[in-house]
Each structure stands twice: as C-alpha cells, then as structure tokens.
Amino acid sequence: MALSSKERLVFRVVFVAAVLCSFITPSMAELPRFKHAPKKPQQSLHILVVGDWGRQGTNNQSFVADQMGIVGEKLDIDFVISTGDNFYEDGLKGVDDPAFYSSFVDIYTAHSLQKTWYSVLGNHDYRGDVEAQLSPALKQKDSRWLCLRSFILDGEIVEFFFVDTTPFVDEYFVDPGEHTYDWEGVLPRMSYLSQLLVDVDSALAKSKAKWKMVVGHHTINSAGHHGNTEELKQILVPILEAYNVDAYINGHDHCLEHIIDKNSGIHFLTSGGGSKAWSGDVKPWSSEELQLYYDGQGFMSMQITESNADIIFYDVYGKPLHSWSISKDRKESAWI
Template sequence: MTWCLNQSMLSPVISTIIVLCLLSIHSSIAENLPRFQHRLKAQQTSLNFLVVGDWGRKGNYNQSFVAHQMGIVGENLNIDFVISTGDNFYEDGLEGVDDPAFYDSFVNIYIAPSLQKIWYAVLGNHDYRGDVEAQLSPILRQKDGRWVCLRSFILDAEIVEFFFVDTNPFVEKYFTDPEELEKHTYDWRGVLPRESYIAELLKEVDSALVQSKAKWKIVVGHHTIKTAGHHGNTQELEELLIPILKSNKVDAYINGHDHCLEHIIDKESGIQFLTSGGGSKAWRGDVKPWDEEELKLYHDGQGFMSVQITETNADIVFYDVFGKVLHTWRITKEFKSHAYIQFA
C-alpha cells in the first residue's frame, strides 16, 4: 500500500483515516512495510532534505538555535522534507497524545516556513521510555500535519528509496540488563515477542531492498552501526543488519543516538555511515580512535545535515549550531542509459 504525501497538508479527517490504516498495517510486521511516496515536481532535478536527530528538549540545549539554522538552510535548498533519526522527545518520550511536549519540543520550535514540510521520523530509545503508541498515533498528525512517525516504513522518492528501520528491539541490554531495567521502563507494546519481531523485520527490509529499483538506497535508523562516538558500534546491528545492507548495495546508513555529527566510509563495502544526532544536547567529549582513512568527519557538538540527490550525485553537507559548514562530500554514480547496438 502506497501513500503519496506532498507539500500540501492533508485535512485532519483524511489524515486520521490514512494513519489509522497505516497503524493497522504495521501492527503486524509480517505484512509488507508501509510505503509512502514523494513525487518530484515537474522539472525538479534533485531531491533535497535535512536530517536531524536527538532533538526534543523544549528548545533547551541550543535546540532552538539548531532549528533556526535548519530553517535558513531549508529555505536555501528549497527542501522537500525533513528526516528525524529518533529520540524525538526527552527524557522519556511522550506521556500521551496530549502531552504538551509535542508542542514545546516540535510544533513551537521548528517554526521556519521552510520547515513546514513532512517530517519522517523513527523512534529512539528515549521515545520507547514513554507512551510509545502516542508518537505513532494519528491524533498527533491532527495537531500538526507535518508529523509522520512509524516503527518501520519505506519512503519512495523516485530516484531514491528510504528504508526506515526500528532499531530499538535489536539492542539486547534494553531487555535483559539489570542496571538498565532498574533505571528505565520501556514500552514494548507492538514489539513482543522480540525474537519474532526482529526476524520478520529483517525479512521485510531485505525483501524490500531486493525489490527496489531505485537509483539510490538509503537506510535510516536511530542506533549507530559504525561510530567513534559515545555509544560505540551497536553489535546486534553489525551482526544482523550490516549483511543485509552489504548484500543489497545500500549507499548509506543514516542514524542518530550519538549526539554528534559524523561521517564514516566503510573501506570494504563503501557504505556511507552518517550520524546526525546533534539536534540539542551534545559534547560528550569521549571520542574513540578510528581509522583515519574511514573517518571523514567527527564533530563533537550540535548541528544537522543536508542532502541533495540527483540521478548521478549525492551531495552531503554537515552544519554546526551556527550554520557553519563543517564538511561536504559528494558521492557519484555512473548514469546508466539504455545502449543500442547495431550489427552489420
């Protein structure tokens, strides 16, 4: 099932019907992943979007400053949408659909005209510590038509397909570590039994990637896979998700979780690992050693990322809290057109 969401916001009634349908679909992960479609405008040659993660702190920890710079860059690039890499609401998600934090951390913070586009969001570990169903509820979309948050889904943007993956159930310590369970309570409704959820999700993601005909394939999740930052590599994702990314020649994995900006290129596969988790509180100060050939950027601070994609190029730019460009990178692909051979 495919839903097309463009710049014009749907009416609350239609939005409710659509999201209710989507929620009923993804409540059973065994069915195909929900699919959204973003159509490029006539004569549009590039897809432009911003990525921000780990942001929801009611404007504090420079969240408002990052939002302001996002608005400026978003206008300059005429962005199509925004991607959130999770930890949307601190410290413990939302308490319910009427939690004022939805306004205090989202609606009333990202007010720039250029940011009044669809926000495609995944859940972070902090989001699972609250009423996780609240962030998935169609009621939030009635409150602000930009908000699209599901556990796992696909966004088809013609030249690129995005595969949003709920990485939280993969992390073993959230379920078994006594210290973690003593400090935090997680809302695992819709996830248990964990083993079958993970197995079916991996199957669905792999199948969707195999079937994809898009020029570019990008996977989005909350947790790090390769990082020199505070949390380190997520072993479960290294073991279970990376083989799928490699076998399907995924171009990039975009995540948050580490409160930094980071760019790592895997020497073996060429996959770009892009961390955009500087939406608010940052500066951990505990950077791990990393192969200099792979690590292209590590900024232990706040900021966000922009991406412009055409048929042949993907231009990645990282910005700090003041809007200063920290790092740029271009990925180039050969344009493959049909070849006709004439025999004498």
C-alpha cells in the first residue's frame, strides 16, 4: 500500500509537530538498545563502516575486506557498522544458507574484524528470508553478527539510531517488478511506519549523548545512481533536523560520498562500496555541499571523542581518499 502525497504530508506535519511541540505520547514499544562503552581512558570509539558487500568475495569484496582488516588493526576498532544489502542478490534463503559463510564468515577473517557487526537490512535483504537474517541462530554460527530491523547502539559519547528504511520506499510495494519482497512483520505498512517514526522520535528526544547519528540503508541526499530517497526526505529528515542529528550514515548507492547539508549542517555519509561499484554514475551536485564522490569500492572509518568525530574514506587499496573532522561546534568542522 503506497503512501499518497497527502499521506506523506500528514506524516510530515504530525511528526514535525511532535518533535517541536511534544505532541505525541512516547511509544510503549521502545527500540531495542545495546551498549558499547568507549575505550578508557581515551574515551573514544573507533569504527569501520561498510555497506552493499555480500557477493561471496566477488566484485572486489575480498580486497575491500583485506584492507578493512589492515585499517581495523591500525585503529584498534571497537566494532563494525554495516549499512545493509548484506547478502546479494536476494538476501538469505534461511538460517542455513551457505551464503552466510561465503559472503561474511569466510571473507572478513582478519583478527581486527572479529568484533561485533551492527547491521541493518537493505532492499536486497528484504528479497530473501528476513527473519533468517534477524535470527539468533546466525549469532550462534558467528558471534559477531547482530542484525535487527531498528535499534539503538549506545556508545555513551555517541548514540547510533539504526532505522529500517526499506519499508519507507513506495516503489517496492507498487512496482516491485520481477522481485518478491518479504513483508512479514511489516504489514500493515502504515501502522509499521507510524510506530517506527514514533519510536525514533521518542528515542532521539530522550537521548543525552554528545553525538547523535542515524544509520539506514537508503540514501537521503546522494549524487549517486539511486539519488535522493524522497520518502525519507519528506518523513524522516524533519525529525533528524529537529533533534540536531550530527550525521546520517547509509549505503544503497555503490560509492563513497560525503555531503554536508548547507541548511541543517547534517553530514550525509554514504559507505556503499563493499563490493560492486558503478563507475561514472554520478549526478550534478552543489560543490558547496559535495565534499567527496568516489565511484569505486571502499569503506569508511570513524574515530569519535566527546569533541570530535573524525571520518576517513578509503579505496579498495586502503588509500585514504577523503578526511574530515566534525566538531561539536559545527562551524569548526574542517579537513583533517
């Protein structure tokens, strides 16, 4: 069931009113919360971010994994964030699907990558057995694996709000083409989205963390192949802006990208270069906002302290492509 233009507008008005006027009663079903304390005494978190990767080692997935291992060792990372499309082309067929090993367990073998992988679902994951990918049975096969539809990761100085973005996209419901999506647990769609938005709103309202970052699979602002996701721009962005979210982190476009919204100051960070990339597939974008667009494979690191979040994008050879330091005083954000 697609969202009409009127319904989108209603969503936007209601939820902007909620965050600005505290109109909506907080949800009784709060998002699951996990805690990952920063290193002491430095009080810092070191993270790798990768998306759109699960191709059984092909399309340079293995090469990206090797470089992630090297950088992860150098940074002594705490955990990995996966921005979705974890298993191509059509997710997992079940909890015993060998793709879990051939695309994950047997690929990310470096010692430094034996940390928790906090993962969201992408649209390709929804083409398989979603409950299999969310199942605790996978964690029994590999203790690193943690994947939920939406949840909160509490890193004390930073909170990451993982949001299930696939059900927001009209196209998958009204024009799925030859693909079949597993909507068990999502239907009725309007109720699911309403509850999710209330939960995200409530979680952001309660957050006392220095940094607030939202993780989803789909792009919001992107010069890449898929471009902007209008449903998220209309419905989710007002909430991000109202609570001064520092960054939105995503995959979906198979590239590495950094956009700073000139109005809100939100950093839109795309790390979708875990395997297959789309060479030369880029749309025009304001040079004032677009800090990086790289149409190849790679990944991103983040080093977060109370005062700064330092990001670095790496290519398939582990070469740094772009570095930026985000300060809590956004006026001081700059190259590093």
